[in-house]
Every structure is written in structure tokens, then in C-alpha cells.
Amino acid sequence: MTPRYLSYGANPAGRVIAAAADVMALIIGLWILLFLLDANRSNAAVRFVHDAATWLAGWAQGIFTFDQDWARVVADYGLAAVVYLFIGHAIANRMHRY
Numbered sequence: 001m002t003p004r005y006l007s008y009g010a011n012p013a014g015r016v017i018a019a020a021a022d023v024m025a026l027i028i029g030l031w032i033l034l035f036l037l038d039a040n041r042s043n044a045a046v047r048f049v050h051d052a053a054t055w056l057a058g059w060a061q062g063i064f065t066f067d068q069d070w071a072r073v074v075a076d077y078g079l080a081a082v083v084y085l086f087i088g089h090a091i092a093n094r095m096h097r098y
Helices: 012-036 045-055 069-096
Strands: none
Touching: 012 045, 012 069, 045 069
């Protein structure tokens, strides 16, 4: 028996959009964490996460001009993550209504 909240009004496209927004925000959040923990940037995994996060948040780079690098990274990349979550879930919620 499927729970009612999973079967009622569930639009697969909305779930895909919400999941994509979550993954994009997760990648950006992972880069913020790696930056704050001063991860080794010559590591291939760290480089991959940095490149993916920079590509996803390229439009948000340079919006804030803090003196400290950590504050600039948190603000610029954090803004991009919040925007992806907000827009992705807003679109997914609209799709669930139809």
C-alpha cells in the first residue's frame, strides 16, 4: 500500500526538477565546506567540486565584495545555492498542482 502523500498529486517532472535543484545546491554547499576547511585544491575530487560549483555559481561571482576570502565565497556561492533551491522548488511545487 502506497502512502497517500506519495501518490496524491505527485508529478514526476516536478520531482526531477526539485532533485536537480537539490543536487546543484549540494555541490555548491560542498565547495563552500571544502573552502572553509582549506581542502587541498590539487586533489582531483576537490578540483572537480570547485569547477562544478564555479560553473553553477558563475553568475553570482563578484556580487559581494568582502575583504575576507571566506566571507566572499560563502556569500557568492551561498546566494547561488539559495537561488537554485528557491527557484527549483517553486517550479516543482507549481508542477505538482497540475
